[in-house]
Amino acid sequence: MTETGGERPLRADARRNREQILAAARDAFVELGPAAPLEEIARRAGTGIATLYRRFPDRAALIRSVVLDAFERTVAVIDEALTEEKDPFGALVHYMHGVLDVRIAAVIPSLLGEIPFDDEELEALSRAAVSPIEKLIAEAHEAGTLRADVTFGDVGMMIVRLSRPLPGSFPRELNDQLAHRHLDLLVHGLRGDSASKPDLHGPAITMADLREMRPELPE
Amino acid sequence: MTETGGERPLRADARRNREQILAAARDAFVELGPAAPLEEIARRAGTGIATLYRRFPDRAALIRSVVLDAFERTVAVIDEALTEEKDPFGALVHYMHGVLDVRIAAVIPSLLGEIPFDDEELEALSRAAVSPIEKLIAEAHEAGTLRADVTFGDVGMMIVRLSRPLPGSFPRELNDQLAHRHLDLLVHGLRGDSASKPDLHGPAITMADLREMRPELPE
DNA sequence: CGTATATGGAGGATCTCTCTCCGTATATCG
DNA sequence: CGATATACGGAGAGAGATCCTCCATATACG
Structure with missing residues (x-):
């Protein structure tokens, strides 16, 4: 995943470290924000700082990889939601729960603010994540199962609020x-008055x- | 407000500056977190850094004043909510909207983590803000207008999420x-299916x- | 108008973070 | 089992941010 294929394959230990750095970066960005110290990320990954710099020349490169990875996971969540739920509202809710598990959603907006966005791969993935959700919202509106005044922005922003x-x-x-x-x-x-409310x-x-x-x- | 009465009264300009620093600190803590640079706060307040240090010997003193002030405003919001709304659920919602306007709610938990809490004034105000809400929640539960499984923690945490x-x-x-x-x-x-939903x-x-x-x- | 009170901002001390260099370690292949 | 390319960690210089004090100047107020 997140392979920009061109280069010589990494040695096994190098590849392992790369994944650990990516995971640590994801967590650190969520907890500390997009300015999280790179040394802290290396520490969490259990590698030296030099290893981080060797793999990601600068913060922007690291951020880009993290965002790409997050979008990929999000797209996977969408696929799952669409597969497992027939009705649009259910699929939307399924998607929202799934994205919470991706965790990084909270900071994607800030991360995107830190890197240049004129990037084909990034844009493609972004579209792949956005348009099915817009479609889902429209369908749920049509079916009357989603409040008519709830927008894409509301859904996205609530995900951000909930996942921080x-x-x-x-x-x-x-x-x-x-x-x-x-x-x-x-x-x-x-409200407690309306009828069937499943357990929290x-x-x-x-x-x-x-x-x-x-x-x-x-x- | 937030007067710890004992000392000689401040000169008019000093008092004004103090208020501006407090307001700037509130905003800066919300936007930048509890570690917001003191110089930034002074800048926003339109005063020199020395003025800030003269009024607040260290970060903890400043944080304490901001928190005290926030609790006072929160208590005022509660009073208003209890006065203007007869039914508990309505009062609770009124309170939540009011607290959003206090804005600082989002960071009170972190701010409290930065200062010693064994402080009579702080504890008293904290109690004065907490117990009416616990009461309100209990009443709304009894009336069946609030979901039975919604706790004080849920309400408080959702306020935090929404006000960040x-x-x-x-x-x-x-x-x-x-x-x-x-x-x-x-x-x-x-959901869009249930009956009367007021406009957002x-x-x-x-x-x-x-x-x-x-x-x-x-x- | 005199004086107590208050002000701003320069600047040294300190801390944090970045990023490179290099001696050592480990994977991989014949 | 070497040999060698590849990868590693951590020290530490450099850059920048932040803290906090000092003092010459300004302002409120009686």
Whole structure:
């Protein structure tokens, strides 16, 4: 994946390190933002800083690879959503949950702001991720299962809001669960009066829980 | 407001500068996080860096004042919500919209992680902001107007999610409007089938709009 | 108008991050 | 099992950002 085929194949250890750097970069960008120190990324990847620079000449190259990878995963999620759900609304919700698991969605907008976007591969993948969702939204509108006034922007921005880690250094797993829980809430609304509301995913956090978690280090 | 009464009163210009620094700090913390450069805050306030240091000996003192001020505003919002809305669910929603306007909610958790919390004034205000909301949630649960499985944590965390500025440097005003729009969405849910859904606040952003805004600087 | 109070910004100290160099280690192939 | 191309890690110089103090000047207020 994310292979821009041309070059000589990497040695096995080099390829492994490259993947680990990419994964570490994904996490670091989500948690620390697009300016995350490259040294921190190398540290998380368990490699030296030189190895990172050897593989990615500069921050832009690293960002580009991360974004490309994220788009690829997103496209895969879309395919899955379209395959597994027949009705458009269900597929849209399935997609949103799936994208939360890609995690990086939160920072794609900022990452894109950091690199030149006149890039064919990037644009192609971006289109491949956007247009099926626009189609899905239109179909759900037509079927009347999605609020008529909900736009593509709303969907995208809510995904961003939900996939950003909450400030205050919760454990990562909790953060992920809460994202799904809160997506459920968004889908079904807060009201208790309307009929069939399926159970929420994820843990219910009370004020007492929050207090207990207080002795936490800064974000 | 936020007067810890003891000291000699400030000269008029000093008081004005103090308020401006506090306001600038609030904005900077929201946009840049709790590690926002103090020089940047002074710049936004239109004062010299020395003036900031004269009024707030260190970052912790500044953060403390910002948090205190935010809690005070939050308490005021709660009072308003309780006064103007008779039913608990309505009051809760009113409160959530009001808190979005306080803006700083997004970073209170991180800010609190940066300063010692064994502070009577802080704790008192915190309690004054928390317990009415817990009560409201309980009442709305009883009335059946709020989903039974929605907790205090859900409400607080959704406020945080909604009040954080979206990445990618949208104009501030747009960000604020979108926060309210997306809160509406949360309250009513995405589905289009159930009956009475009031109009959403704020602008509907399409993919085309987003593309148009692309030539944006990094966050 | 005198004086206590307040101001701004230059600049040294410190910290953080970037990026390269080079001696050492490991994969791969015959 | 070598031989060799490939890859590795980490030190450390350099650049830049941020902190924080000092002091000559300005302003509010009695």
